[in-house]
Amino acid sequence: MTPVPVAVLVSGGGTNLQALLDALRDSAVARVACVVASAAGAGALERARRAGVPAGVLTHPDDAGEVVTAIGDARLVVLAGYVKRIPPAAVAQLRWRVINIHPALLPAFGGPGMYGRRVHEAVLASGVALSGATVHYVDEEYDRGPIIAQWPVPVRPGDTPDTLAARVLEVEHRLLPQVVVDLARLGVPAKPVRLAAGGSAFVAADQLSVRLGDDR
Numbered sequence: 001m002t003p004v005p006v007a008v009l010v011s012g013g014g015t016n017l018q019a020l021l022d023a024l025r026d027s028a029v030a031r032v033a034c035v036v037a038s039a040a041g042a043g044a045l046e047r048a049r050r051a052g053v054p055a056g057v058l059t060h061p062d063d064a065g066e067v068v069t070a071i072g073d074a075r076l077v078v079l080a081g082y083v084k085r086i087p088p089a090a091v092a093q094l095r096w097r098v099i100n101i102h103p104a105l106l107p108a109f110g111g112p113g114m115y116g117r118r119v120h121e122a123v124l125a126s127g128v129a130l131s132g133a134t135v136h137y138v139d140e141e142y143d144r145g146p147i148i149a150q151w152p153v154p155v156r157p158g159d160t161p162d163t164l165a166a167r168v169l170e171v172e173h174r175l176l177p178q179v180v181v182d183l184a185r186l187g188v189p190a191k192p193v194r195l196a197a198g199g200s201a202f203v204a205a206d207q208l209s210v211r212l213g214d215d216r
C-alpha cells in the first residue's frame with residue numbers, strides 16, 4: 001500500500017502538526033506530504049522544515065484556487081490550528097476530504113470566533129464538567145460539519161484556560177493521528193464516517209450502561 005498523502009494546514013505553533021509528523025514518520029498508511037500555512041510567521045513552518053516536508057504559505061487564503069493548488073495531490077487535508085476559513089468553492093471540491101480538530105466537545109463551544117484561548121474561557125465560564133477534543137469534517141459552516149471522533153477531558157476545580165488547554169492539547173495530539181490513520185486505512189471514504197478513535201471514557205460509559213442493563 002502506498003501511504004495516503006496528507007496535507008496539513010496551519011496558522012500557529014503547530015504542535016498538532018508535530019504529533020502527525022511523529023506518528024506518521026514510518027507509517028505505511030499515511031504520510032504528511034505538504035504543510036500549508038496561512039501566514040509566513042507560523043511556527044509550524046519550522047517544524048515542517050525540520051522534518052523535511054515541503055511547506056508553503058498562502059498569499060490569499062480566501063482564494064479557492066490557490067488553496068486547492070497548494071494542497072496538490074493530497075487525498076486528505078487536515079486543519080491543525082488553521083484559523084482561516086476554507087473558501088466554499090474549495091470545500092465543495094474537496095468534500096469529505098477536509099477535517100479539522102477543535103479543542104472542545106462540539107457542537108458546544110464552537111463557531112465563528114471560537115478558537116484558541118476563547119474556547120477554554122467559554123468552557124470554564126459555563127461550568128460544564130467535561131471538555132475534550134473533536135475531529136470533524138469541514139463544511140461551509142464553522143465547526144458544524146459531521147463529527148468523526150471525540151475524546152472527553154475532565155474540567156477540574158481550579159482550572160485556568162491554560163491548564164485546561166494543556167489537558168485538551170495532550171488528547172488532541174493522540175486523537176488526530178488516530179483519526180488520520182483510520183481514515184487513510186479506509187481509503188478516505190467518499191461519505192462521512194464516525195470512528196471509534198478517542199479516549200477510554202466512552203468505553204467506560206458503554207460498560208456502565210451494559211452493567212446497568214444487566215441489573216434490571
Ligand code: GRF
Pocket residue numbers: 011012013014015016017080081082101102103115116169172
Ligand atoms: C489546537 O488547540 C487546535 O484544536 C485548535 O488550535 C490549536 C492549535 O494548536 N484548532 P497547534 O498549532 O497545533 O499547537
